[in-house]
Amino acid sequence: xxxxxxxxxxxxxxxxxxxxxxxxxLDFQATTMFWYRQFPKQSLMLMATSNEGSKATYEQGVEKxxxxxxxxxxxxxxxxxxxxxxxxxxxxxxxxxxxxxGYTFGSGTRLTVV
Amino acid sequence: GNSVTQMxxxxxxxxxxxxxxxxxxxxxxxxxxxxxVQYPGEGLQLLLKATKADDKGSNKGFEATYRKETTSxxxxxxxxxxxxxxxxxxxxxxxxxxxxxxxxxGTQLKVEL
Numbered sequence: 001x002x003x004x005x006x007x008x009x010x011x012x013x014x015x016x017x018x019x020x021x022x023x024x025x026l027d028f029q030a031t032t033m034f035w036y037r038q039f040p041k042q043s044l045m046l047m048a049t050s051n052e053g054s055k056a057t058y059e060q061g062v063e064k065x066x067x068x069x070x071x072x073x074x075x076x077x078x079x080x081x082x083x084x085x086x087x088x089x090x091x092x093x094x095x096x097x098x099x100x101x102g103y104t105f106g107s108g109t110r111l112t113v114v
Numbered sequence: 115g116n117s118v119t120q121m122x123x124x125x126x127x128x129x130x131x132x133x134x135x136x137x138x139x140x141x142x143x144x145x146x147x148x149x150x151v152q153y154p155g156e157g158l159q160l161l162l163k164a165t166k167a168d169d170k171g172s173n174k175g176f177e178a179t180y181r182k183e184t185t186s187x188x189x190x191x192x193x194x195x196x197x198x199x200x201x202x203x204x205x206x207x208x209x210x211x212x213x214x215x216x217x218x219x220g221t222q223l224k225v226e227l
Contacts, residue, residue: 006157032213043203043219093157097213105157
């Protein structure tokens with residue numbers, strides 16, 4: 001079946017630094033990639049939707065300059081948390097959508113900003 | 115707008131007990147409905163889905179029936195195992211196109227020996 005590989009699975013960074021999270025679709029092309037943020041014991045909050053080769057569409061309240069999303073190819077999408085602060089600590093999950101495989105979720109990235 | 119309401123957890127059951135996790139939705143038309151499972155520290159895995167009214171999704175002993183009249187998609191399993199302990203999310207995809215999923219808040223299930 002379809003697999004989305006998400007890396008890193010966890011990362012600790014210092015306040016003010018930037019962190020990049022990658023999601024790669026293996027053996028299939030992800031026309032759309034969704035990026036979610038999940039707070040402890042809460043549901044997934046959609047942050048943005050990206051389509052290959054075009055700018056991401058951000059949900060209301062999500063700072064596009066802080067959460068940079070790049071979907072340069074049909075197999076790679078990245079989320080960069082810029083100038084991270086402790087309040088950005090969270091679990092970030094990507095999900096691809098393709099006509100053949102539907103939705104496929106990455107395994108998530110636990111970000112801790114200290 | 116679209117919304118999904120799930121019963122609050124945690125739900126704690128003994129092994130081999132019967133499981134029901136309620137899910138109701140608000141949406142126009144006939145959305146597609148999903149149940150996802152999330153194990154600790156992992157992403158979501160599709161458990162089952164149904165795309166039209168009266169469809170029954172099933173997988174690994176879990177079942178859910180798409181009930182348009184009650185706008186519900188309750189998850190059931192006849193005999194749970196310790197390995198079923200996880201968080202379960204109900205979700206919908208709106209009818210008429212669009213790929214955004216709307217998730218419920220999730221229900222944590224704990225199964226004890």
